[in-house]
Amino acid sequence: MMVMCCNHSSKAFVELVIANPGRLGWLIGPIHFKQPRKEVPFALDNDAYIHFSKGTDFDYIGWLALLDKVKRSKLKPLWVAVPDVVADRAGTLASWKRFAPVARLYEWPLAFVVQDGMTPRDVPKDAAVVFVGGSTQWKWRNIPMWCEHFQRVHVGRCGTSKWKLDRLQVMGVESCDGSGWMRDTIAGRNARQLLAWLDPKTHQTELTL
Numbered sequence: 001m002m003v004m005c006c007n008h009s010s011k012a013f014v015e016l017v018i019a020n021p022g023r024l025g026w027l028i029g030p031i032h033f034k035q036p037r038k039e040v041p042f043a044l045d046n047d048a049y050i051h052f053s054k055g056t057d058f059d060y061i062g063w064l065a066l067l068d069k070v071k072r073s074k075l076k077p078l079w080v081a082v083p084d085v086v087a088d089r090a091g092t093l094a095s096w097k098r099f100a101p102v103a104r105l106y107e108w109p110l111a112f113v114v115q116d117g118m119t120p121r122d123v124p125k126d127a128a129v130v131f132v133g134g135s136t137q138w139k140w141r142n143i144p145m146w147c148e149h150f151q152r153v154h155v156g157r158c159g160t161s162k163w164k165l166d167r168l169q170v171m172g173v174e175s176c177d178g179s180g181w182m183r184d185t186i187a188g189r190n191a192r193q194l195l196a197w198l199d200p201k202t203h204q205t206e207l208t209l
Contacts, residue, residue: 001023001165001168001169001173001174001175001176002022002023002024002025002041002174002175002176003023003024003025003158003165003175003176003177003178003181003194003197004024004025004026004027004042004043004154004175004176004177004178005024005025005026005027005177005178005179005181005182005194006026006027006029006032006045006177006178006179007032007034007179008026008181008182009026009034010182012182013182014037014039014040016195016198017039017040017041018039020198022041023198024040024041024198025040025041025042025043025078025175026040026041026042026043027042027043027044027045027177028042028043028044028045028066028070028077029044029045029046029047029050029066030045030046030047030059030062030063030065030066031047031050031059031062033066033069035069035073036070036073036075036077037075038075041078042075042077042078043077043078043079043080043081043111043154043175044066044067044070044077044079044080044081044108045081045177046058046063046080046081046082046083046084046113047059047062047063048083048084048085048086048113049086049133049156049157052085052086052087058083060083063083063099064102067080067103067106071106076108077108078109078175079108079109079110079111079128079129079154080103080106080108080109080110080111081111081113081131082095082096082099082100082103082110082111082112082113082127083095083098083099084096084112084113084115084131084133085115086115086133086134087115087116087134087135087138088115088116089115089116089117089118089122091115092113092114092115092118093122096112096124100124100126104126109128109129110126110127110128110129111127111128111129111130111131111154112124112127112129112130112131113131113132113133113156114130114131114132114133114134114146115133115134116134116135116138118134120145120146120149120150123150128152129152129153129154129174130146130150130152130153130154131154131155131156132146132153132154132155132156133156136157139155139156139157143155143168143171143173144171147171147172147173151174152174153172153173153174154173154174154175154176154177155168155173155175155176155177156176156177157177157178157179158176158177158178159178159180160178160180160181160190160193160194161193162193162194162196162197165193165194165197166197181193181194
């Protein structure tokens with residue numbers, strides 16, 4: 001499983017990525033854009049959740065600007081999350097119909113962000129990845145269902161707990177994301193949770209889970 005850390009571009013993090021191939025990467029969104037690097041696997045968010053949490057309208061122009069910037073970098077993302085409407089099934093389905101044709105022009109794999117009330121039948125046939133969004137309780141209750149029906153599952157906002165990472169990995173999740181891993185630097189407790197997941201034999205005695 002890959003942990004996609006948001007907003008972490010320090011030298012220490014990049015060194016961790018290189019030392020743990022296939023296990024760490026970036027989730028890059030329009031609001032907190034960072035220039036892609038060939039050493040760091042990455043996927044593209046749409047920041048719908050940030051707008052939802054702030055009560056602001058989705059920034060279509062900012063999302064397109066993100067896609068164009070990455071296209072110019074000539075580096076290919078693992079996937080791009082097509083804009084969704086948080087905790088809104090009907091709104092997300094309508095958003096896919098509107099925005100997926102635009103995202104498809106960039107020739108990258110598309111991620112469909114599932115929301116409260118959705119079932120596997122709602123996932124478009126041309127979606128390469130199921131991104132589990134929605135409300136926190138609904139998300140965690142339904143992750144096993146998505147893993148049972150789809151090979152490529154990403155879980156948004158997974159927090160900073162090694163226990164959660166272990167749980168997601170056992171369920172068969174391909175990747176997850178979080179923004180707090182390096183908030184207290186590489187020596188902070190959150191970072192040590194991540195280090196313990198990467199190398200449990202080395203770090204297991206340092207944590208109280």
